[in-house]
Amino acid sequence: MKETATNVLVVGVGGQGAVMATELTSEVALLAGYDVKKGEVHGMSQRGGVIASHVRFGKNITSPIIEKGEADYILAFEAVEALRAVDCLKPDGTIIINDQKIVPPIAHFLKIDYPDKIKEKLENGKRKVLIFNAFEKAVGLGSELLVNTLLLGVLSKQLKLPEKAWKEVLTIQFAKKMLDKNLKTFEAGRAMKF
Amino acid sequence: MGKAVGDKRKRESEGRVLLSGNEAFARGAYEAGVVLASAYPGTPSSEILLNVAGYKEIIADWAANEKTAFEIGIGAAMAGARTMVSMKQPGVSVALDPLLNWSHTGTPGGFVLVACDDPGQHSSQTEDDTRTYAKLARVPCLDPSDSMEAKEFVGEALDLSEKFDTPVIVKSTTRVSHSKTVVDLYPRREYPIKGFERNPNKYVVVPGRAILRETEVIKRLATLKEYVETSPLNKVEWNSKEVGIITSGIAYYYAKRVIPEASFLKLGISFPLPEKMIKDFASKVKKLVVIEETRPFFEEEMKIMGMHDFIGMDYFRIQGELSPEVVREGLKKAGIGMKQSGPVASAAIDAPPRPPTMCAGCPHRGIFLAFKKINANVFSDIGCYTLAFAPPISALHTAICMGASIGNAVGVAKVGGSDKPIIAAIGDGTFVHSGMTPLYDAVYTQTNITVVILDNRITAMTGGQPAAESGFRANGSPTVTVDLDALVRGIGVKFVKHVDPYDIKGCIEGLKEAIAFEGPAVVLTNRPCVLMPKKIKGTSYVILEDKCTGCGICMTVGCPAVGMSDQAAKKSKKGEKARIIDTVLCTGCSVCAQLCPQDAIQLMEK
Incomplete structure (x- = not known):
């Protein structure tokens, strides 16, 4: 009954859709026949606070939360949140970052500058750091609402889950008139080169 | 999605x-x-x-x-x-x-x-x-x-x-x-x-x-x-008898994650406890460990059973949540070997904090800024508005438990313990929950307090559940709406005033009248939550760059839509002092515009 797990941590700012991303990832893993657990804390985080949502899939999954140093993949919807979460990443893990800056309102009062050189800060020689502005690219693909699907496309290329299962889940998720656009965006995410 | x-x-x-x-x-x-x-x-x-x-x-x-x-x-x-x-x-x-x-x-x-x-x-x-x-x-x-x-x-x-x-x-x-x-x-x-x-x-x-x-x-x-001695909900899983773990709830999985080689007594029923089963399990393992969340409940019950030779909560934590990490560290401290070592955390990188804030357009913002302007002692309650305690708004001074605000205000007023106006600020949901009875106390004793009911017509903090003021039921079907004005008048309040919480001046005037009134007064705000049950989005405001001096007063409203922006800073002569309104987030509530001394915040032209 030994546990073998792939650990995916999705982080972002309340309202960005991080929870939905883990929701879909965990449905795909279930469809692919894995044991799955997904964990997070709700509460006040929806009021513009920090969101961290965990998916663990594999065999005989025990804990629903990813420990520090245990994440195989981190998907960060916002650049500062990538920094905040990085202690959870395995030394040779992969981190995908939407290089979109959401300055916390409190930064003004604490006189803290929004950090720069995010990529340089995260690189350590072993990690894979995939960073791009998903917001701008999504707008280019037709709508800022496509950020989530675009990032999932990038993530899906890294995870060893069947493409067919992803498409099946997306087909259940999206209303008919939105589906085509989302499938195309998903493909665009998968096709991205870093 | x-x-x-x-x-x-x-x-x-x-x-x-x-x-x-x-x-x-x-x-x-x-x-x-x-x-x-x-x-x-x-x-x-x-x-x-x-x-x-x-x-x-x-x-x-x-x-x-x-x-x-x-x-x-x-x-x-x-x-x-x-x-x-x-x-x-x-x-x-x-x-x-x-x-x-x-x-x-x-x-x-x-x-x-x-x-x-x-x-x-x-x-x-x-x-x-x-x-x-x-x-x-x-x-x-x-x-x-x-x-x-x-x-x-x-x-x-x-x-x-x-x-x-x-x-x-x-x-x-x-x-x-x-x-x-x-x-x-x-x-x-x-x-x-x-x-x-x-x-x-x-x-x-x-x-x-x-x-x-x-x-x-x-x-x-x-x-x-x-x-409970024979209930199938209490289960023994025999593995190595070196270590036996008594546990329940999520702690069971944390322990399974960390030390799967141990034997387990998983209690599906955590009260009453199966004394014989526990003692039998304890007698068959070399080291007995109790891993539980939140209080040392099993531990105390086992001590009542006369059991003392086990590793308990002191090794794990005295406050906060358990996690695989906490369980692993506790077992190490107790000298218990584990087959797998845990993961090693990567080096942390400093990131600016991101505490939760009131939403853009939240109807609580303006009224709390008014409380601040009149320098009232604000006894408040449990809800989204409790966030007004934090900077930059910092305009409420107590929040004890559901419905406590009004009773607390009555007590302070009765002993003459406040040199400033006394305001009890309570949401509509919390008022219905347990604010009506202390309002009765205020009326009964004719205590001189101002009760502000922040009526956003929904239980917002917990995700937008309907209440008696919402007009619909849990399954979405329509129902009557309870009239809070009639309700407080029915309790016997003689001064009732409605204010628009987006109008800071109007709020201040209404509050001053209520404070001047002899006896309990009620002020009701009249704007719904901007998120629930439906999103409210008006025309956004924008900051006129040539008028803005970068003074930062607009930042004191604590609105996530008003901020500093890298992009704005790059484009503006004012550099890092440049302010910007996120026109996607801004609902057009106008609170920041009312505070701007330069009149630099104006409605966006359509």
Whole structure:
């Protein structure tokens, strides 16, 4: 009954859709026949606070939360949140970052500058750091609402889950008139080169 | 994106799906033939009733508070209907009176209370443990570890309830309630409603009768203690006998993660405890470890049983949530070897903090800025508006428990203890929950306070549950709207004023009038929540760059739509002093524009 797990941590700012991303990832893993657990804390985080949502899939999954140093993949919807979460990443893990800056309102009062050189800060020689502005690219693909699907496309290329299962889940998720656009965006995410 | 995938799957009659613990409690109610569900929202429990309301077979409503939720549940069970009541653990304190008495009388219909603890206080004022209430009430407490158990334990609890003539508690924690795990769905079982049968000797708790019931409760507890020794919900898993772990709830999985080679006694029933089973397990292992969340409850019970030779909570933690990491460190401290070493954390990188804030356009912002302008002592309450305690708004000074604001203000005023105006600020939901009775106290004693009811017409903090002021029920069907103006006048308040919380000057004038009034005065705000039940989005404001001096006053409203921006800084001569309004987030409430001394914040031209 030994546990073998792939650990995916999705982080972002309340309202960005991080929870939905883990929701879909965990449905795909279930469809692919894995044991799955997904964990997070709700509460006040929806009021513009920090969101961290965990998916663990594999065999005989025990804990629903990813420990520090245990994440195989981190998907960060916002650049500062990538920094905040990085202690959870395995030394040779992969981190995908939407290089979109959401300055916390409190930064003004604490006189803290929004950090720069995010990529340089995260690189350590072993990690894979995939960073791009998903917001701008999504707008280019037709709508800022496509950020989530675009990032999932990038993530899906890294995870060893069947493409067919992803498409099946997306087909259940999206209303008919939105589906085509989302499938195309998903493909665009998968096709991205870093 | 909506919630379509999960929603579609969990409506199926059979199959394998991913459900959160709270969705699973709801599904459990459906499968176990529950007829009525009643609840008061509170994180981490709120999604239970939200999901129950999706099953048309169950009558599901939000109640005014946890006590009325419980009492409505009692009524349904008195009629012989299977009933589920749900709330967060601090809510059980509110419902404690009916819980203790319902334990005494026993229940003709199956009655389960699902109570959700919040170890780590992610969203709670206190870090307490529902098991202590179960012991106080002398009712069984079931303790699921994942969503499958969450679902099944609702049915088990109802069976136990009917078998032993007792309400039964199912205890959850944030991790069990909010984690999704794999669940097998089964069809619904129907139980006919027996109908109310008169039995005043059992159900009228006057002293002469109640004392007889006390005897029955003592007998029942003895019977339950026998039952738990053989219940299939308490399970032993034999592995290596070097280490034996007694655990329950999510702690079971943390321990399985860290030391799968140990033997386990997993307690599905955390009160009463199976003494013989525990002692037998203890006698067969070399080292005994108790891993539990939140209070050292098993530990204390075992000490009462005369057991002292085990590793307990001191090794793990005295505050906060357990985690695999905490369990691993505790076992190390206790000198227990583990086959697997844990992961090693990567180096942390500093990131600016991101505390939660009031939403852009939140109707609470303007009124709290008005409180600040008149320098009132603000006794407040539990809701989204409690965020006004934090910088930059920093305009409320107490928040003790649900409904406390008005009583607290009355007490301060009675002893003449405030040299500043006294304001009690309470949301509409919290006012209905437990603010009406202290307002009666204020009227009765003619105490000179100003009560501000922040009427946003929804229970926003917990995710937008409807209340009596919302005009619709849990399943979305329309209903009457309670008139708060008529209500407070009915209690006897002679000064009632309505203000627009987006109009800071108007708020200040209204508050000054109310403060000047001799006796209790009520001010009602009249703007709905901008997020729920529907998103409100007006024309955005923008900052005119040539007028803006970069003084930063607009930042003192603490609005996530008003900020500094890299892009603005790059384009502007003012550099880092440049301010910008996020036109996607801005709802057009105008509060920042009212404060701008340069008139630099103007409505965006269409």
